[in-house]
Amino acid sequence: MATAVAAVGPRDGANTWTVGNDVVLRTQNGEEVSGCVFAFDRQTNLLVIKENGSHSGVSNIRLIKASSIGEVLSSKQPEKPFDLELPHVDLERCRKREEKALQQAEMESARVGTGVTKEAQAIFDALVKTMPCVWRNKAIVVLDSVFVEEPYTPDNCRSDNEHAATRERVKMVLRHERDRLGL
Known part of the structure; x- marks a missing residue:
């Protein structure tokens, strides 16, 4: 079952973020972001968007300060209930990616x-x-x-x-x- 959460929006004062909704939004600096609303934290005013990754089975989790959102271009409710289970994180793979990125940064x-x-x-x-x-x-x-x-x-x-x-x-x-x- 999807949960509706009110957020303090960038201009109009109140947007409704529903967990599981597919959204397309534009940040104040013009970047377009699309994905599924994964969570909204009222205390920090952070919206968590789950984006499709570069290949199947991979997702990116993006944290966006709600106050940095310029406009919501679309928001669609899911046809079936949203799975609130966190995706698996392969810590060894993350460590290797971090190590590779650090080596690349040092080389550059x-x-x-x-x-x-x-x-x-x-x-x-x-x-x-x-x-x-x-x-x-x-x-x-x-x-x-x-x-x-x-x-x-x-x-x-x-x-x-x-x-x-x-x-x-x-x-x-x-x-x-x-x-x-x-x-």
């Missing part, structure tokens, strides 16, 4: 130079697409053997003699990328 943050110009970052971003690169202070280190120093031109590439061929390859790629970037 390592690709951002500290105290470098936008031009230097653009050169790094272009180089890293074709060769492994890391920042070492303000120098770009390519393939662990070639250093590209400010102002990041082919003339500012250095390596030991053992890696001369790699240095020449980096110079060629750097020249091409600088031309492509209009530098």
Whole structure:
């Protein structure tokens, strides 16, 4: 049996959220949200929407502050009673997703130079697409053997003699990328 819950709405003062209703709403910043009303917490003024996930059997739970809802575009009661049972959460899978996301964030943050110009970052971003690169202070280190120093031109590439061929390859790629970037 569906339960009706009154919510303080964004403009009109009172909307009715019925658990189990399929809703489509627009937030005040223009984002359209659709899903099933899972719950409404009067104390925190939070609406819980259960959205379809990216593939079958997966759901996303979204918490929305009712005061951030600009308008309710539609609300339909379910044909059959809403199942109030919480969906299964695979904690191990959540842990692995979190770990993967943290690793990805660390990798992406390592690709951002500290105290470098936008031009230097653009050169790094272009180089890293074709060769492994890391920042070492303000120098770009390519393939662990070639250093590209400010102002990041082919003339500012250095390596030991053992890696001369790699240095020449980096110079060629750097020249091409600088031309492509209009530098």
